[in-house]
Amino acid sequence: MPHYYLCKGEIKPVEQLTLSPRDQGLLYGLSLFETMLVKQGRVIMLQQHLQRLTGSAASIGITIGADRDLLAANSIDAVERTGAADGVLRLTVTAGPADSGMGLILFSVQEGTPYLPGRYAKGFSLLTLCFPRNEKSPLIRHKTANYMENLLGRREALRLGYDEGLFLNSQGNVAEGTVSNIFAVQKGELFTPPPEAGLLPGTVRQLVIELAPLMGYQCREEDITTNDIKTADECFLTNSLMGIMPATSLDGKDIGSGLPGRVTLDLMKLYPPE
DSSP: OOEEEEETTEEEEGGGOOOOTTOHHHHHOOEEEEEEEEETTEETTHHHHHHHHHHHHHHHTOOOSSOHHHHHHHHHHHHHHHTOSSEEEEEEEEOOOTTTOOOOEEEEEEESOSSOHHHHHHOEEEEEOSSOBOTTOTTTTSOBSOOHHHHHHHHHHHHTTOSEEEEEBTTSOEEEESSOEEEEEETTEEEEOOGGGTOOOOHHHHHHHHHGGGGTOOEEEOOOOHHHHHTSSEEEEEETTTEEEEEEEETTEESTTSSOOHHHHHHGGGSSOO
């Protein structure tokens, strides 16, 4: 995986990087990141990802040594340097040492297709995780490197033979997956938990909320339970790498027919956007 970093407005190979051992990103996970799909050499929804990154940085006090235009230009540059047609771009920014106020801007590019067509044909199996998502945490709406809960939850799901773990919040309502947002479909209408339920509002989640009505599918943000998902006609997950992924079972019980549903297959046309 090629890595590059930004220094004085210029992107450079990571081999020239000197990382401070006092960087708060390294010491405490005080950093932010965005993971973006690269399709035919194009970084998908780049501006939406950068808007979230810079908004979170301003909210939690991370100073980024570049504006959004420069981040966009160098994100594209990093992909072009690798020659990758399809792949994944990860952009990470750290807080730096406490006394300097300036951290690292790191671009990482991995070539390859994250999810092959067979995964969409089968759909994902979901496992309800045994520990809750804290919907009142100040971190929940930011994509930070404090990712231990997500990693542990996903590791548990995979260990038990499931594709994705599903977090409930402290009220017992559905929050999100370890790497995804979730939608239930009932009689052609979409339902997804609101941000207040304890989730990171994803870029593809927002795309679905905005564009599904144009395809004739109304979408409502409201609290949902695992029973709502198990009794739904169909269900799907969203994130920037998988786009829209059918979810076909929860805790070993089929959702709907146990196959990707008609509405989900139709909505999959939304991503990647033109």
